[in-house]
Amino acid sequence: MALRQPLTQLSKRTLPSQFFRSTSIPAIHQHRSNLASISTPPVVNNGTNGKGTAIVFMNMGGPSTTADVGNFLSRLFADGDLIPLGRLQNYIGPLISRRRTPKIIKQYAAIGGGSPIRKWSELQSSEMCKLLDSISPSTAPHRPYVAFRYADPLTEEMYTKLLADGFGGGNGGRAVAFTQYPQYSCSTTGSSLNELWRWRGRLEGKGDVEGAIKWSVIDRWPTHPGLVEAFARNIEAKLQEYPPETRNNVVLLYSAHSLPMSVVNRGDPYPAEVAATVHAVNTRLGFKNPYRLVWQSQVGPSAWLGAQTSDTVENYIKKGQTDLVLIPIAFTSDHIETLYELDQEVIGETGLDSIKRVESLNGSEVFIKALADIAKTHLEENVACSQQMGLRCPGCVSEKCVESKKFFASQQKELTA
Template sequence: MAMRTPIAFAARRATPSSSAASFLVPCAPRWRRGNATVAPPATQSAAGSKGPTAIVFMNMGGPSTTDEVHSFLSNLFSDADLIPLGRFQNYIGPLLAKRRTPKIQKQYADIGGGSPIRKWSEHQAAEMCKILDKTSPETAPHKPYVAFRYANPLTEDMYKQLLADGFGQGKGGRAVAFTQYPQYSCSTTGSSLNELWKWRARFEGAKAGQSVDGDAGNIKWSVIDRWPTHAGLVEAFAQNIEKTLATYPPERRDDVILLYSAHSLPMSVVNRGDPYPAEVAATVHAVNQRLGMKHKYRLVWQSQVGPQPWLGAQTSDTVKNFMKKGNTDMILIPIAFTSDHIETLYELDKEVIGEDAEGHEGVKRVESLNGNPVFIEALADLAKSHLDSGVACSKQMTLRCPGCVSERCRAQKEFFAAQTESLAAGVQNA
């Protein structure tokens, strides 16, 4: 569960029931951490033969200021896809959010007063769309949107903005839901797509007065639902690792241990058949291949919450145990995250490196992807390939977990799978 939100801190007691290609582009300016800069409104206008195209970056989000922490936690604890609390979820969730708010506010204050994830998401989406306008002119203009699961801009508000900008409501239009979790989990990508499907049904389905679900006047949706081994993603990670390795003295460099850290999952979710652990491992293997398999490494898991069994070994325990054995040169690599957030800036930097490793100079973390131009070029390549494919989602997405019993998950997958036929009809009518 590549959770990009502070679940580790928010829910500590909440347990009631081939070689990569080069993607170099000119270096983007560095952004200072701060509050989000909202992209200017975009209105639908004819340009390319298949445009305009909305590109929606989907993530869990995070509070941009400490004042937003309580609403963020309330939304988080209300999501049974992420933290199942049983039939009393609507009662227990707000209580947990209220109790946890002061502590989480302090942690966000310690990393600059809020999460930088909105800033980076908006930057990545906007820069990627600039590239797409050049590489895919037939689907231009490409308009960037961000939809967060628990923080502003929420999925509901993003959908309202799409409609206000001229998509849907009898005008049709194309939108791509681009998950910013490279590795798929039902708890992250799945939950975000469930939320998108819900608001699509409310705004454009039968409940909104549409005569037929999937009517030609509705938005045509497709999904980039996973991309764990994309060459550009692998290259971006590998270059950041090489940059950090270069900071070690030559005589120590070959013995540095690479610790790839990803957000853990409850074993109940793993045993249900969630594909996330396998897809994270695929990313790790691809990056190590790109690095020439020159270094010792482990895939470890962070942010376990509550007393129930979770996927391990935990990152913090691994660092402490290796240091006891005399292995003091380690690089932490947040392999399932596409930007900085509280799990990198607080959990890894302050807790694991600052406390568990006692600030040892041999324990370091690679720079997050953030505004990395190689990474942004990879995003554009992913989007162009998807737009060229003519399919609405991967075949893998249509396969439910063996132990899945969620009817909402079933309906959501059926909807997005059916969008391929709708896309094909749009091409024939163009």
């Protein structure tokens, strides 16, 4: 809330699932990990001016406490890239956010008082950087940062911290914007990149600026073998909770955050890229189970991409199909859409033990190893962004999108200078 060919330069390298089984990484539980104990080769800073490489995890974010919900929703509904409300965005957005705030506060209270997405993002980024120091010493040390679109730490806060840490501001340095939406959408990754471009202009200047941060972007990774393997293992673990005689008849419901049909119809690549992830995971699983791709989290009365997850579960129950497994296929960690919408609303309201949810990726060692491999490959290839990112949606009319894409593509000459 990404088809492998020819989506990204990362696509050129395909790793078998055995790669993610052959080298063990100590298990990660909550905030504790032994990854730091991995022996690392000597650090050689090649083109990083001694500072290393900043790896910036970009995501939507979520309110860490119920007191943060109002500001979170205000920012969310003000973003026309995510929820396009037209010329009345500045009026309708605040109105919707104020009306929804009391309800959403109750939902966050029900999952413990706030979103865990910051905790998981900081854990994933820090553990990935430790591993990346080991497998990519020439670009080490790798320094983790998190930039959320609608919650702290916001993009502005992250960029200010980069400058304080000696990146940019006349000092140069290398940073990678690493989207944590595996599948690209203009409303998610596109919005985060637009925001990053905006703050770069405000804090370092527009165009070619001597000594500014050299940016590159990992803009999608929908069928990376490690991502696929991490999903597949969690699905297999959940299926073991069903009796052997019925296990292969359990319906897999891959659930992704929906999009307004206005976004889909202008040519947004997200639906196809989510479908690519689903196909890759099912290929790894051997297509043993029937499955469907469904969509959740619709907001407002306008038309959204369906079928809706909640309607699908209800309709299958009516048809007598009650062995269902929900898989959050477009999320890389738990947040309100998994812990409340899926667990408490969609599943909880059925009262059926036979309807379950697959564990989110969270601290999966396979997933963190995948993140490190994606970043290593990106740094080795030394490309500013994928070729696919430069292609605008057929129906795009956003000048902000034009300028943002132009900026990140222009970083190629900075990387190869």
